[in-house]
Amino acid sequence: MDDDAPLEQKIWTRFTEAERQRVRQAAAEMGVSESVLGRALWRYGLDHLTDPDLRGLLEEENRRLAAARRRAGQATAHKRWGTPVQD
CATH class of the missing domain: 1.20.5 (Single alpha-helices involved in coiled-coils or other helix-helix interfaces)
Incomplete structure (x- = not known):
């Protein structure tokens, strides 16, 4: 992964209200933004596809x-x- 690459691409995903609240709460508990949590989970998932x-x-x-x-x-x-x- 290129850490210096610009973050210019977007993918929109629908969530239930409960899922949205879970993300919001988890991000707050971890002391990061929802965006940072989402990117970290995205990267983790891609690294564990098998x-x-x-x-x-x-x-x-x-x-x-x-x-x-x-x-x-x-x-x-x-x-x-x-x-x-x-x-």
């Missing part, structure tokens, strides 16, 4: 995001065409 626990989290997030997309699509279809929203 960790089986991370693989499990990735699968969980894939399922969670697929379900959220499905719900959003159903809600949009219901609004436009009145199709039933499935659980």
